[in-house]
Amino acid sequence: MSTERYHAAVFGATSAIAIETMRALAAERPAHFLLMGRNHDRLETIANDLRQRGAECDVATVDLLNPDEDWKQRLDGTRWDLFYIAHGSLPDQAETLADRHAIGREIDINFISPARIMSVCASILEDQQQGTLAVIGSVAGDRGRQSNYLYGSTKAALATFTGGMRHQFAGTPTVKVVLLKPGMTDTPMAADLPKGPLFSSAEKVGHLAWRAIRKGKAVAYLPSWWWVIMNIIRHLPRLIFHKTSL
Amino acid sequence: MNTTRQMHSWGRIRPVTADVASPAWPDQISLHETNNLAFGLGRSYGDSCLLDGGHMIETRFLDRILSFDTTTGLLRAEGGISLDAILRFAVPKGWFLPTTPGTRQVTLGGAIANDVHGKNHHQAGCFGNHVPCFELLRSDGSRHTCPEGSELHAATIGGLGLTGLITWAELQLVPIHSALLDVELVRFNGLDEFLELSKDSAESWEHTVAWIDCLASGRSLGRGIYIRGNWSKFGDLEPHKTGGASIPLDFPDFALNRFSIHAFNTAYYHRFLGKTNELRQHYSPFFHPLDSVQGWSRIYGKRGFYQYQCVTPFEAGPEPMNEMLQRIAKSGQGSFLAVLKTFGDVPSPGMLSFPSPGITLALDFANQGASTLKLFDELDAVVRQAQGRFYPAKDARMSRADFERSFPRLDAFRPHVDPGFTSDFWNRMNS
Numbered sequence: 001m002s003t004e005r006y007h008a009a010v011f012g013a014t015s016a017i018a019i020e021t022m023r024a025l026a027a028e029r030p031a032h033f034l035l036m037g038r039n040h041d042r043l044e045t046i047a048n049d050l051r052q053r054g055a056e057c058d059v060a061t062v063d064l065l066n067p068d069e070d071w072k073q074r075l076d077g078t079r080w081d082l083f084y085i086a087h088g089s090l091p092d093q094a095e096t097l098a099d100r101h102a103i104g105r106e107i108d109i110n111f112i113s114p115a116r117i118m119s120v121c122a123s124i125l126e127d128q129q130q131g132t133l134a135v136i137g138s139v140a141g142d143r144g145r146q147s148n149y150l151y152g153s154t155k156a157a158l159a160t161f162t163g164g165m166r167h168q169f170a171g172t173p174t175v176k177v178v179l180l181k182p183g184m185t186d187t188p189m190a191a192d193l194p195k196g197p198l199f200s201s202a203e204k205v206g207h208l209a210w211r212a213i214r215k216g217k218a219v220a221y222l223p224s225w226w227w228v229i230m231n232i233i234r235h236l237p238r239l240i241f242h243k244t245s246l
Numbered sequence: 247m248n249t250t251r252q253m254h255s256w257g258r259i260r261p262v263t264a265d266v267a268s269p270a271w272p273d274q275i276s277l278h279e280t281n282n283l284a285f286g287l288g289r290s291y292g293d294s295c296l297l298d299g300g301h302m303i304e305t306r307f308l309d310r311i312l313s314f315d316t317t318t319g320l321l322r323a324e325g326g327i328s329l330d331a332i333l334r335f336a337v338p339k340g341w342f343l344p345t346t347p348g349t350r351q352v353t354l355g356g357a358i359a360n361d362v363h364g365k366n367h368h369q370a371g372c373f374g375n376h377v378p379c380f381e382l383l384r385s386d387g388s389r390h391t392c393p394e395g396s397e398l399h400a401a402t403i404g405g406l407g408l409t410g411l412i413t414w415a416e417l418q419l420v421p422i423h424s425a426l427l428d429v430e431l432v433r434f435n436g437l438d439e440f441l442e443l444s445k446d447s448a449e450s451w452e453h454t455v456a457w458i459d460c461l462a463s464g465r466s467l468g469r470g471i472y473i474r475g476n477w478s479k480f481g482d483l484e485p486h487k488t489g490g491a492s493i494p495l496d497f498p499d500f501a502l503n504r505f506s507i508h509a510f511n512t513a514y515y516h517r518f519l520g521k522t523n524e525l526r527q528h529y530s531p532f533f534h535p536l537d538s539v540q541g542w543s544r545i546y547g548k549r550g551f552y553q554y555q556c557v558t559p560f561e562a563g564p565e566p567m568n569e570m571l572q573r574i575a576k577s578g579q580g581s582f583l584a585v586l587k588t589f590g591d592v593p594s595p596g597m598l599s600f601p602s603p604g605i606t607l608a609l610d611f612a613n614q615g616a617s618t619l620k621l622f623d624e625l626d627a628v629v630r631q632a633q634g635r636f637y638p639a640k641d642a643r644m645s646r647a648d649f650e651r652s653f654p655r656l657d658a659f660r661p662h663v664d665p666g667f668t669s670d671f672w673n674r675m676n677s
Contacts (some may be wrong), residue, residue, distance in 0.1 A: 016270070016307070027334070042271050049310040053335065188307050191268035192249035203331070204488060 012087025016187035020206020110154035176216035258550035262298035286353030292642030293670035325355030344376035355412035361404030365453035371592030374403030380415035385666020401662035404596030426481035437564035486530035555608035558634035566632035
């Protein structure tokens with residue numbers, strides 16, 4: 001186990017999966033987190049919890065949706081081991097599609113803003129020639145399904161973007177670009193969905209996310225059996241697929 | 247944030263439909279004027295954690311550690327943190343829960359509200375004996391810090407969530423040198439032997455419990471295995487693993503029947519050859535054997551199951567227990583999860599705390615409708631006769647009179663009930 005402090009900048013640090021990832025990390029090695037997000041009190045609440053678990057924490061209250069917000073300077077002076085991009089939104093699809101402003105907002109939260117942040121982080125990793133960039137995608141991005149194709153398509157765009165960036169760093173094996181694909185996870189964001197047997201706890205998903213980040217995996221389904229399920233769904237002939245209510 | 251959802255308790259007998267809020271942050275907790283009830287991880291067996299048509303507040307996302315003193319072991323955390331999470335945090339640092347129920351999958355708030363007990367009750371008392379302070383949010387919006395010795399503290403411990411919502415609580419952890427226990431298993435035949443073992447073990451063994459074969463009758467009546475353990479000096483501070491197998495679906499109704507259970511019990515009783523067996527065990531299989539199978543209650547199928555737990559005072563002797571075991575064996579109902587333990591005389595601060603000095607029996611019964619309820623009526627009569635009491639956290643059908651008889655401090659408790667809080671159990675006890 002490494003005793004050197006592991007430095008991680010977390011965008012959207014109030015995400016339940018991000019919190020559980022940080023807890024798993026902090027339980028395993030000395031860590032320093034820069035927690036970024038909109039709500040100062042909530043960031044402080046998490047920071048305090050992580051401090052009890054032995055981590056050092058800084059908090060930066062920033063609006064990650066605003067392209068003019070200058071959070072880059074907060075990253076200066078540290079050699080980062082991890083940039084972790086975790087913010088996202090799971091909208092009510094019918095409501096969102098009926099509102100022309102809401103569609104753009106969802107795409108902004110789930111794709112445009114993460115892409116913008118990833119570009120900045122990539123340039124830092126280019127300079128450092130080392131480190132990991134991890135982003136939370138979703139199994140929903142694997143095939144457009146009637147129940148959540150708005151959310152799914154933003155995550156699909158994010159997956160393609162991440163894949164391209166990984167390609168860009170292919171010649172620098174010390175830089176890893178990790179796409180995490182959680183399946184259905186029992187988080188506050190999904191609190192109102194009926195819980196079936198396919199749900200995993202945020203804690204388990206966070207634990208697996210940290211493992212994937214540590215190993216620098218390219219794409220990680222969380223838990224891994226979602227790879228099997230999504231492969232089946234991806235390859236279902238359209239005739240059959242259209243008979244399902246997935 | 248709020249959705250209308252179906253909610254189950256652990257016994258899965260009568261699901262309810264409620265307006266459910268799932269706050270993730272302290273600033274998101276909002277109570278209605280009436281009909282509130284906090285809901286942790288739903289491990290209460292009957293209806294004490296349910297409120298049909300009411301406002302249920304799921305607390306499990308409120309799971310932050312607020313402070314931990316590494317020299318004294320005093321933990322302060324939000325009420326929705328699970329005992330599972332506390333152990334994974336504390337064990338590597340050399341600390342353990344002061345007492346633990348048979349599952350880690352309960353919240354800190356729930357453990358207080360039901361004043362849960364564990365295998366060390368005869369030495370450590372109840373969970374509520376180790377909670378120096380907590381904060382209560384009431385339906386009028388007021389927040390009360392409740393230190394040990396205050397009336398609200400005593401009312402809330404074992405208070406079934408009726409005094410308000412526990413936002414945070416302190417818990418005094420205890421030091422351990424290793425995550426392992428030195429365990430001894432001793433076969434016994436009959437209640438007299440059980441009581442003798444309990445007496446002999448009370449001082450030298452911190453944790454004691456017995457498994458009893460509730461289907462054995464005749465000469466084998468009351469046979470079982472006495473389990474006693476002490477924290478080991480050997481081994482490291484490895485916490486339990488998360489995950490494990492899970493039972494995601496209801497088993498068909500025929501899976502558990504008197505033959506499959508009888509076969510299990512007979513095999514379990516004869517699992518070692520001699521009279522005693524010694525082993526060194528991790529705390530997880532010792533304290534929380536069922537947590538390795540998530541959702542195990544679904545083996546009872548769609549109709550769900552009841553748990554029956556009572557305590558009869560020592561003065562009544564082994565007779566009431568013998569009579570209950572006879573009736574259970576005769577009925578052919580009952581399961582492999584039959585537990586017998588003696589409670590000690592450490593008083594809990596809780597006004598409605600269940601444990602009292604005596605013998606406690608807890609067992610599961612598949613829900614077979616009228617025949618199961620009829621058996622319970624027979625058992626009730628025995629407990630009543632012995633001046634015993636019943637455990638609300640496990641109950642889905644006790645009578646109001648039995649509830650009132652069980653808790654002599656009920657009248658002192660009533661004024662502390664938050665008028666904006668109630669539960670299906672409480673409504674049943676007051677109708």
